[in-house]
Amino acid sequence: MKADYDVIVCGGGLAGLTLAYQLRQELPDASVAVVERQKRPLPEAAHKVGESSVELASHYFGEVLGLRPYLLDNHLKKNGLRFICGNTQGPLEERPEIGPSEFPIVPSYQLDRGKLENDLRAMIEEKGATLLEGRSVQDIELAESDDAPHVVKTSGGDLTCRWVVDATGRLRILQKKLGHRRPSPNKSSSVWFRVRERVLVGELVPQEKAEWHQRDVDDVRWLSTVHLMGKGYWVWLIPLSTGYTSIGIVCHDEHQPFPTYNTKEKALKWLAENEPLVHERIEGLELEDFCMMPNYSYLTDRFASPQRWTCVGEAAAFVDPLYSLGSDFISMSNSYTTRLVGDYLRGALDGEVLEELNQIYCRLAEDAARTLSNNGRIFPHGDLMGAKLWWDFFNYWSFMCAHFFQGIWKQDAATLKKFRAMQARYYQLNSRAQTLLETWAELKSTAFGGPKGFVGLPSFPSTLADAHLELKEMRSVDETFAKMERDLVIGQELVTEILAHALRDLGSEGAAELGRRIGLSKDWDLPIGGERFEIDALPRRQRVDALPRIARDMERALGRVNGDKPLAELLDLALAAAASAPTMPQPTA
Amino acid sequence: MAQRLNRDQIFERVVEILSDSFELEPSNIKLESTLYEDLDLDSIDAVDIFVQLRDITGRRPDPEKAKQIRTVDELVGFVESELDAAERGDPEPETQMPT
Numbered sequence: 103m104k105a106d107y108d109v110i111v112c113g114g115g116l117a118g119l120t121l122a123y124q125l126r127q128e129l130p131d132a133s134v135a136v137v138e139r140q141k142r143p144l145p146e147a148a149h150k151v152g153e154s155s156v157e158l159a160s161h162y163f164g165e166v167l168g169l170r171p172y173l174l175d176n177h178l179k180k181n182g183l184r185f186i187c188g189n190t191q192g193p194l195e196e197r198p199e200i201g202p203s204e205f206p207i208v209p210s211y212q213l214d215r216g217k218l219e220n221d222l223r224a225m226i227e228e229k230g231a232t233l234l235e236g237r238s239v240q241d242i243e244l245a246e247s248d249d250a251p252h253v254v255k256t257s258g259g260d261l262t263c264r265w266v267v268d269a270t271g272r273l274r275i276l277q278k279k280l281g282h283r284r285p286s287p288n289k290s291s292s293v294w295f296r297v298r299e300r301v302l303v304g305e306l307v308p309q310e311k312a313e314w315h316q317r318d319v320d321d322v323r324w325l326s327t328v329h330l331m332g333k334g335y336w337v338w339l340i341p342l343s344t345g346y347t348s349i350g351i352v353c354h355d356e357h358q359p360f361p362t363y364n365t366k367e368k369a370l371k372w373l374a375e376n377e378p379l380v381h382e383r384i385e386g387l388e389l390e391d392f393c394m395m396p397n398y399s400y401l402t403d404r405f406a407s408p409q410r411w412t413c414v415g416e417a418a419a420f421v422d423p424l425y426s427l428g429s430d431f432i433s434m435s436n437s438y439t440t441r442l443v444g445d446y447l448r449g450a451l452d453g454e455v456l457e458e459l460n461q462i463y464c465r466l467a468e469d470a471a472r473t474l475s476n477n478g479r480i481f482p483h484g485d486l487m488g489a490k491l492w493w494d495f496f497n498y499w500s501f502m503c504a505h506f507f508q509g510i511w512k513q514d515a516a517t518l519k520k521f522r523a524m525q526a527r528y529y530q531l532n533s534r535a536q537t538l539l540e541t542w543a544e545l546k547s548t549a550f551g552g553p554k555g556f557v558g559l560p561s562f563p564s565t566l567a568d569a570h571l572e573l574k575e576m577r578s579v580d581e582t583f584a585k586m587e588r589d590l591v592i593g594q595e596l597v598t599e600i601l602a603h604a605l606r607d608l609g610s611e612g613a614a615e616l617g618r619r620i621g622l623s624k625d626w627d628l629p630i631g632g633e634r635f636e637i638d639a640l641p642r643r644q645r646v647d648a649l650p651r652i653a654r655d656m657e658r659a660l661g662r663v664n665g666d667k668p669l670a671e672l673l674d675l676a677l678a679a680a681a682s683a684p685t686m687p688q689p690t691a
Numbered sequence: 692m693a694q695r696l697n698r699d700q701i702f703e704r705v706v707e708i709l710s711d712s713f714e715l716e717p718s719n720i721k722l723e724s725t726l727y728e729d730l731d732l733d734s735i736d737a738v739d740i741f742v743q744l745r746d747i748t749g750r751r752p753d754p755e756k757a758k759q760i761r762t763v764d765e766l767v768g769f770v771e772s773e774l775d776a777a778e779r780g781d782p783e784p785e786t787q788m789p790t
């Protein structure tokens with residue numbers, strides 16, 4: 103087939119540029135062009151949202167693409183995600199704080215998107231990709247037969263290619279044209295802006311509150327992505343290497359309607375009401391580059407097609423910014439694309455492999471959307487948020503990260519299928535965990551639950567800390583599968599512990615209602631009841647020595663509320679209530 | 692900066708940390724109490740205590756010194772020596788995995 107390029111990437115944002123880099127690096131014989139409507143130089147600091155990267159994307163940028171030295175020299179090393187729950191109207195030092203106590207060993211970064219995209223443009227040219235700047239893509243005409251090229255219609259004329267990638271972000275040319283857009287259960291909106299100075303979370307706490315400041319022995323708290331959590335919303339503070347601070351408001355529409363904060367003036371007023379300390383700190387500063395995005399979340403039912411196209415980054419799906427997963431999905435869509443294009447150009451594209459990768463991508467996005475929607479009632483509570491973070495991180499590191507880090511996506515169709523079946527088991531457990539957490543939040547009688555003070559995310563030593571460190575160990579495919587199976591069992595214990603905490607916290611009345619609402623059953627794949635629940639009534643030392651490790655970890659992290667009845671009795675109440683209620687639809691694998 | 696804590700105040704904070712974290716009766720926590728026998732704590736509890744003590748000392752403890760502590764009195768003495776070290780500006784142990 104004759105074509106101008108092997109691959110044309112439409113749109114040169116973060117996804118398109120890193121993909122071009124990866125393609126040229128891994129497939130040096132492939133000719134690659136990027137068509138990007140915006141010319142250089144891009145403004146630094148105030149370019150785009152999406153600065154915070156987490157483990158999966160950091161691994162992609164740093165190790166898969168090999169940009170670690172560049173990132174360390176030009177961007178900030180990030181001190182994990184930090185969540186501050188509790189009473190937003192009270193002093194910040196009295197709000198529960200959940201975050202890393204030490205700089206995480208597995209690195210992650212705060213990216214300055216303007217700087218990064220400027221630099222990446224130069225890097226891809228150096229790698230031999232053709233960058234067509236200042237040209238916009240008007241349409242993508244897909245080939246009608248396998249031996250004809252696709253035609254990319256641009257403002258500077260038509261271009262042909264063998265494989266086409268849509269990386270146009272929210273424009274989503276192919277998704278719209280082909281009807282693959284799917285709604286997300288996450289109904290949330292956001293506004294964000296930059297201020298031209300560092301706004302440090304430490305500045306929100308008076309200097310004389312020495313204990314709160316001293317807890318952060320290395321003075322690196324500010325290098326975290328800080329999330330200030332309130333009912334149905336959160337506010338982010340992200341430091342940028344250029345000295346600016348990115349600040350954003352994210353609200354679930356159900357709790358905080360978009361029109362209450364969608365202009366500069368209204369956003370300031372909203373902050374004054376909801377996060378008065380932040381408002382006080384930034385009052386008088388200019389809010390630069392104020393942007394907004396109502397109803398930002400959407401999914402897809404197809405990111406890759408045997409018709410020789412893929413969609414990467416936001417041109418495929420966008421879930422939610424809470425855990426900074428945007429770049430993770432870029433990493434996965436790019437790496438899967440690189441693999442598929444490589445197979446295709448070698449004449450070895452296996453339709454089953456493509457379909458497996460397509461399925462796993464769509465399911466992971468759907469799963470993340472499940473994790474990140476309908477959870478606004480959880481945010482103010484330190485204990486609930488702590489429980490959620492423990493599970494969500496454990497789940498994220500155990501399946502999604504392991505699948506990516508261990509290169510499972512490079513395997514054959516049968517292996518991919520086996521891992522997708524494993525994903526379905528994680529998905530079912532996650533679904534149960536999320537329902538449990540949300541229902542616990544609905545039933546909670548206090549406005550702010552949980553221990554005051556600091557909770558290590560992860561704490562050391564703990565199951566969660568191990569899960570994090572083990573990300574760096576390379577394993578064979580079989581070892582990876584076996585580890586996922588072991589982790590699933592730990593995950594089941596973890597979710598059971600969340601149930602135990604919820605039951606004790608809600609007491610006999612709430613326990614029955616919890617059981618009823620979630621349709622609790624002994625048939626669930628969880629180690630409910632039995633000896634574990636009997637041990638719970640023992641005095642601390644005996645209890646702690648007899649508990650499984652994860653149970654002790656959770657108790658260390660979340661504190662412990664003793665129920666009005668022993669745990670085993672609370673469980674019986676919950677089970678009995680569920681059994682007498684009309685049956686609930688259960689998540690299926 | 693807040694005023695430096697004296698020995699009695701450090702003891703009070705230590706009692707608070709121990710009773711809040713480990714379901715202990717404050718009145719049962721005495722200077723002469725041994726951590727591992729009288730108070731029935733173990734090594735993971737000790738790690739958690741040292742994480743919390745950072746709030747008072749503002750320093751990452753030297754794991755070798757921390758390991759030798761056996762009684763509440765020694766724990767109070769340890770906090771005092773950490774506060775002295777902080778005042779003198781002694782370097783902290785290298786960042787490492789918290790023990």
Ligand SMILES: Cc1cc2nc3c(=O)[nH]c(=O)nc-3n(C[C@H](O)[C@H](O)[C@H](O)COP(=O)(O)OP(=O)(O)OC[C@H]3O[C@@H](n4cnc5c(N)ncnc54)[C@H](O)[C@@H]3O)c2cc1C
Binds near residue numbers: 137154430432
């Ligand atoms: C509120 C919010 C907060 C977020 N926070 C984070 C975060 O902390 N961490 C994180 O990882 N992600 C975050 N994200 C997600 C992140 O912004 C996206 O994942 C990322 O920007 C997507 O990159 P992209 O390359 O797919 O799209 P874009 O960055 O939008 O790039 C698309 C590119 O295509 C070009 N283009 C568009 N149309 C055409 C056309 N017709 N012809 C030619 N070129 C075209 C554009 O100029 C642009 O350069 C956040 C998102 C939101 C909404």
